[in-house]
Amino acid sequence: MTTPALHAELPLEARDNRGNRRHAALWHRKPSGSASGVFATPAVTLGGSPEGGGITLSRPIGIGTMQWGRTWLDGKLNRGGNLSEHACREIYQELRYKHGVQFFDTAEGYGGGTSEERLGDLMAQERQDATDAGANLHPPIIGTKFLPQLARWTKWSLHRALAASNARLGLQASDIYFIHTPVHPMPLEHWVAAAAREANKGHAKALGLSNCNAEQVKRACAEAKRHGQTIACNQIMFNLLCYGSPALRETEAVCRELGVTIIAYSPIGQGLLTRDLTQEKFDTIRVAKMAGISLADVQPLRQEVQRLAERHGKSMAQVCLNWTICHGAVPLVGCRSLAQARDSVGALDWRLEEEEVERLDAAALSMSTLAKPKWRRGLFVVFISLLMLSYKASRALEAVFSRSLWRSGWAKGSAAKSKGRVP
Numbered sequence: 402m403t404t405p406a407l408h409a410e411l412p413l414e415a416r417d418n419r420g421n422r423r424h425a426a427l428w429h430r431k432p433s434g435s436a437s438g439v440f441a442t443p444a445v446t447l448g449g450s451p452e453g454g455g456i457t458l459s460r461p462i463g464i465g466t467m468q469w470g471r472t473w474l475d476g477k478l479n480r481g482g483n484l485s486e487h488a489c490r491e492i493y494q495e496l497r498y499k500h501g502v503q504f505f506d507t508a509e510g511y512g513g514g515t516s517e518e519r520l521g522d523l524m525a526q527e528r529q530d531a532t533d534a535g536a537n538l539h540p541p542i543i544g545t546k547f548l549p550q551l552a553r554w555t556k557w558s559l560h561r562a563l564a565a566s567n568a569r570l571g572l573q574a575s576d577i578y579f580i581h582t583p584v585h586p587m588p589l590e591h592w593v594a595a596a597a598r599e600a601n602k603g604h605a606k607a608l609g610l611s612n613c614n615a616e617q618v619k620r621a622c623a624e625a626k627r628h629g630q631t632i633a634c635n636q637i638m639f640n641l642l643c644y645g646s647p648a649l650r651e652t653e654a655v656c657r658e659l660g661v662t663i664i665a666y667s668p669i670g671q672g673l674l675t676r677d678l679t680q681e682k683f684d685t686i687r688v689a690k691m692a693g694i695s696l697a698d699v700q701p702l703r704q705e706v707q708r709l710a711e712r713h714g715k716s717m718a719q720v721c722l723n724w725t726i727c728h729g730a731v732p733l734v735g736c737r738s739l740a741q742a743r744d745s746v747g748a749l750d751w752r753l754e755e756e757e758v759e760r761l762d763a764a765a766l767s768m769s770t771l772a773k774p775k776w777r778r779g780l781f782v783v784f785i786s787l788l789m790l791s792y793k794a795s796r797a798l799e800a801v802f803s804r805s806l807w808r809s810g811w812a813k814g815s816a817a818k819s820k821g822r823v824p
């Protein structure tokens with residue numbers, strides 16, 4: 402078996418004009434696996450070849466920021482509450498500067514846009530750091546998503562949503578613009594055509610789908626082609642909890658045939674397939690609730706993953722992420738701490754044996770989000786529309802609250818205090 406080795410380049414240390422330490426990495430000087438005898442997980446080009454204009458990820462892993470929203474509502478929805486600015490910066494800079502991770506996934510629906518804002522702030526900081534250090538960095542690749550809510554019906558609504566996302570991210574064009582879900586009453590073709598129009602105008606560099614099954618992928622690819630575009634990727638739940646599902650296997654086959662890269666969300670089952678799972682934590686995991694499974698149902702699979710983790714000296718999360726990569730998909734893991742970020746990149750630069758991948762395939766469960774009946778999808782579109790309304794209300798209330806705090810004695814008090822302070 403191959404030797405595990407972290408691909409991280411040595412950070413390039415530099416000092417800014419105030420003498421503070423800055424660091425950045427020259428990630429494009431990738432060590433050649435074959436020459437050194439060390440296995441380096443190969444780069445992945447989303448939706449085809451780099452010559453065909455596909456986006457290449459030098460480190461084939463993505464970081465999800467669904468849990469990076471910063472509203473009051475996120476504090477209620479996220480297990481463990483909201484992440485601090487410090488925690489997000491630490492995670493982002495570790496992954497970017499030390500491990501050369503490029504792909505970050507967000508959505509207008511995550512934190513009602515506040516996840517996009519956080520990424521925008523972090524990228525602005527990175528640009529500043531890179532300028533100060535004089536470094537030549539691989540740029541981050543940002544995927545964001547259009548949420549087809551019930552209040553939206555026209556191509557202009559997609560145009561406005563993309564413009565707002567780009568503004569929050571501080572980008573001229575998003576690298577990948579996903580259609581978050583195909584549940585809207587308007588046909589998928591309508592939204593693909595609208596997204597293709599935006600890509601043709603240069604507001605998005607590549608197009609992606611999300612939660613689309615085999616038949617929807619085919620329809621979307623045909624529609625994109627009619628507008629001179631291609632579909633680069635399909636972001637779906639792809640993990641060992643659902644690989645036994647025929648709908649997922651069919652979608653995988655169609656994506657392969659049409660050159661659509663699978664971006665695998667919930668690759669560690671939102672924590673169901675990691676070592677520190679307890680009954681208490683299990684009860685808070687949404688995918689388990691949605692699928693109506695018990696802890697006992699996942700135990701045989703967990704044991705198989707644990708056995709391989711011990712054999713390779715890896716964590717269970719690393720085994721799951723590596724399994725995803727072995728299937729040609731790009732894992733998209735939602736990191737909430739520095740330790741999790743470091744652990745997740747340890748899924749790169751080694752490989753499960755073919756026979757081990759097959760054993761895991763055979764042990765996989767068959768939960769699937771792709772074979773849901775129509776009425777459940779209908780309920781979902783209502784749910785996401787209400788959620789977005791709640792986010793709007795939450796953000797508006799927070800703005801009013803902070804303005805009135807500012808006008809109140811608190812602001813006057815701090816102003817009075819700062820008057821006597823030497824700057």
Ligand SMILES: NC(=O)c1ccc[n+]([C@@H]2O[C@H](COP(=O)([O-])OP(=O)(O)OC[C@H]3O[C@@H](n4cnc5c(N)ncnc54)[C@H](OP(=O)(O)O)[C@@H]3O)[C@@H](O)[C@H]2O)c1
Pocket residue numbers: 464465466467468480481506507581611612636637665666667668669670671672675676718719733734735736737740741742744745
């Ligand atoms: N397109 C869609 O419809 C869709 C749907 C869902 C997700 N996504 C995207 O996919 C991303 C990831 O999916 P997800 O968050 O649902 O599931 P996930 O990545 O399978 O699980 C994330 C959770 O696992 C734990 N964790 C992360 N790294 C770990 C590690 N190395 N070791 C142990 N535990 C670890 C953390 O939870 P604790 O800290 O609580 O343990 C984290 O919140 C999201 O952030 C989002 O960008 C997209």
